[in-house]
Amino acid sequence: MIYRTSTLVAAVAALATAGAASASLQDFSAGIGDWTSNDAVSHNAGDGKPAGSMHVVNSDGFGRNSNLTSVATAGEMTAGADFSFDYKINAGMGYNGAYDNVRVTVRSGGNYAYAKIGYTGTGTIAPYGTWGTVSLDLDNAGNWDFISGDLNTIMNNATSVDIFFETPFGGFGAIPWDAQVDNVNVTPEPGSLALLGLGALALGRRRRRA
Numbered sequence: 001m002i003y004r005t006s007t008l009v010a011a012v013a014a015l016a017t018a019g020a021a022s023a024s025l026q027d028f029s030a031g032i033g034d035w036t037s038n039d040a041v042s043h044n045a046g047d048g049k050p051a052g053s054m055h056v057v058n059s060d061g062f063g064r065n066s067n068l069t070s071v072a073t074a075g076e077m078t079a080g081a082d083f084s085f086d087y088k089i090n091a092g093m094g095y096n097g098a099y100d101n102v103r104v105t106v107r108s109g110g111n112y113a114y115a116k117i118g119y120t121g122t123g124t125i126a127p128y129g130t131w132g133t134v135s136l137d138l139d140n141a142g143n144w145d146f147i148s149g150d151l152n153t154i155m156n157n158a159t160s161v162d163i164f165f166e167t168p169f170g171g172f173g174a175i176p177w178d179a180q181v182d183n184v185n186v187t188p189e190p191g192s193l194a195l196l197g198l199g200a201l202a203l204g205r206r207r208r209r210a
């Protein structure tokens, strides 16, 4: 029994280490890292949660969306993790966000999965000028509107992540997207946290017995 407990504690410790290694918080306090865009992207030092965020403005006058892209490094994302970020749309296609989407696309080679939050997706997005949060369980197929290839394979081998601000409509001409993103984060799956609790419980029992 003590052997089993030790094994469990060791497993939990290994999980905790793996989780810490894969977590990556980008709070944009100093810059925008490797993020790029089809539109004008910049560092907004004065605004964020807290101050310091990534700011994208539609600059081509024809785009239906503004797309922010980051390269995913090996091990940064894992299938069981949650991907989350805060966003604020200062201006979109209009109607205070009622016809807009925030979309997340994760790519791995030629395969990809995307999730849409908003008008043609799940739930609603935050009204213009207020911060909202998107949080996606990477291995929950129900979160993803479209998957090409195997979801877990995509997430475990992600090569890039895109955050889109988009309207599902065409033919509206210039869409004056002006949006900000803060606190892009990858956190270990809740199951790891439950195991941590179980490990602490097992450790407590072992100590009481000793």
Ligand SMILES: [Ca+2]
Pocket: 027, 028, 029, 048, 049, 050, 051, 052, 053, 182, 183
């Ligand atoms: Ca920030």
